[in-house]
Each structure stands twice: as C-alpha cells, then as structure tokens.
Amino acid sequence: MAEYNPIPLVSAAEQFARLPGIGMKTAQRLAYFILNQPVEDVERFSSEILKARKSVHCCNVCQNFTDTEKCSICNDDKRDKSLICVVEAPKDVSAMERAGGFNGVYHVLHGLLSPMDNIGPNDIRIAELMKRLSGDVREVIMATNPTVEGETTSSYISRMIKPLGIKVTRLAYGLPAGSALEFADDVTLQRALENRNEL
C-alpha cells in the first residue's frame, strides 16, 4: 500500500499479512473491511485475540492448549489415562476428537523431528512424554502424520518407549473412506494391500 494510504491502514494491512496464508492483497482487503466495522466489533476482535494468546498455554500433562492448569481431557475422569495418543499439534487433537472413537488421553509434541529444518528431539515435547510413561500406561498410539517427518518422529519415539515394556502402536495406513482405487497413490495402495484384513 503506497504513500497515499493513511499509515494506520497500511500498518493494519501489514499485520494481517503476517498471518499464514494471507498475502498482501487479502491483507489490504481485510484492513479495508475492519475500517467499515463498528468500533465495538473491532475492539472485541482485537481483545479476544490478545486474550487467547495471553490466557491459553500448554496443559502441564499432555501439552495441549488450555486456559486452565490441566486441560479438560486430562481432567476428565472418564478418559482412559493408560492409553496415550501422540500427535504433532493441537489441531490433531481436534481432528481425533471430532472423529470420535478414542477414549484415552493425548500427548501433543508441538512439532515433528526434521533434521532438514534443524528440529531435533529436544525441540519437541518428547521429554514430557517420557515423563508420563509410568507403570499406569499400557499403550502409546503414534498418530503423527503419514509423512517423512511423521514417520521419523514416530519410529524415533517408539524406539525410546519399547525398552520400557509399553506397547507402541501406529495408526493404520490404507485407503481413505469414500475414495476410489484408481485415484489412490502407489504407496497408499501398497500399504492397503500389505495391511489387508480378513473378512
């Protein structure tokens, strides 16, 4: 945005452009949008976002986001604490909970091992996971994404856990529901074949 635009407008657009997936053009559109909203709405927008950043932190057990000391899942007596599902990020907890069918607890790594990006074991919450693996835990389910980094992280962690005598499992690979064989990539198809189930 050039010099004929008021500086506060340019600054607001620059702030929007810092958000992921929002380019300068969209950021300008958002800045213009903000100018047309009632002041109270913009005040609420501004304060709610800052409040989220200030009040939300990581659960001191599972590392998922929470605004209380322990997150609502870790606090829930009905959840099975002996079953830990390890995921990359809080959004994966949302995905699992949305899907339903899991009644254990989570552990959020906040990242994946990635030697290319210089992310090692100490940069993600592996130590916090190891600390949780007392005698009560019977199974750790690795639910990192089926990518190179996800696989690396999953096998690294499983190698650390196995000596403790705790069962480590991995989410199944296979065809996504509702998909078609003809559109499945080779690796997916090979794995669906390898992991075929008896009917």
Place this chain on the structure above:
Amino acid sequence: MAEYNPIPLVSAAEQFARLPGIGMKTAQRLAYFILNQPVEDVERFSSEILKARKSVHCCNVCQNFTDTEKCSICNDDKRDKSLICVVEAPKDVSAMERAGGFNGVYHVLHGLLSPMDNIGPNDIRIAELMKRLSGDVREVIMATNPTVEGETTSSYISRMIKPLGIKVTRLAYGLPAGSALEFADDVTLQRALENRNEL
C-alpha cells in the same frame, strides 16, 4: 471448535471467522498460529488493527480513507482539482494510483446503487460529490466497475451532473492488456469492436 478446546481459543477463532473470505477452518488455523507467536507480536497485531479503525476516517473532501482531516491527495497542490475520478471504494483509488497516469483527484462513493440490496442514492456519497461540483470542476470521470451496479450508478450520477454543464466521461471498455481474443467474453469483444480506434 468443540468443548475440549479452551474457550479463549474458540473465541479467537470465531473472531477470525468474522473476516470476509475466512471460514471456520482457516479461522482455527489462524487462532492456533496466534498462540504460537510471541506475546509482543500479538499485542502489536491487536493494537495496530484497533488503531487503524479508530484513527482512520473519511477525507471530508473526497471521502477516501485518511488519518488527517484532508487526505494526502486532496492536500497535494500538484493534483488537478478540476478533474474528479468517481470510484466505488478506497481500494479503487489504490488501483488507479498504482496504475499511474491520473493526476486529478478522486471521489469515493463507498458503495454502488443497488435496488436489489436496497441501496439507494442516499446510502452512498453522492450528495458529497454534488457539493464539490463548483465552477472549478471541468470533468468528472466515472470509474465504477463495469458491472450492472457500476453502470447504474455511473449513469445515475452522470444524469445528475450533465445539467450543470460539466463534462462526464466513463472509463473505456475493451480488451484487457495481455489477454487473448479467444478468451474474451462476448460483451467485452462487442464493446472493443464498437470503441475501436483508428491507427
């Protein structure tokens, strides 16, 4: 976002989802992003946006956004005040200025006539334009978008201005630069033909 997410996180996502073109999924992603940013960055984000809303208002001459009484274009002695380019929105001023080649001043309508949406002449800044049309103005260039609403607004305003003896013009229709005949729509091609220029 469901009940296992902390309320401030859900609220932040809801605020992002109020922005145009941002659905609930992207809003959640933005809320997660915010939680991973340094507090100072989020404070700046939050305050710059609120500041833009509070300090930016409409220029009392051309109605474009400004944080001073008169905008920088209306204040510029080198701009030709006798030539007024009428546009729908502040973003159109940006587009014109970016393109260059115009040395007059602007008038921002902040909307277009649209009977379907119940937007009449009193809902956009037509009265403010008429007030500016003193003896000094020699030409008004209608630069509303080439849409039904843009055309309607353009011809409505030109009918109001013509009796004052001021020249009213309209941006040319034709083929966009760099385009191809085969992809031009019928109306564009017809108009490019009608308005052909002698070489």
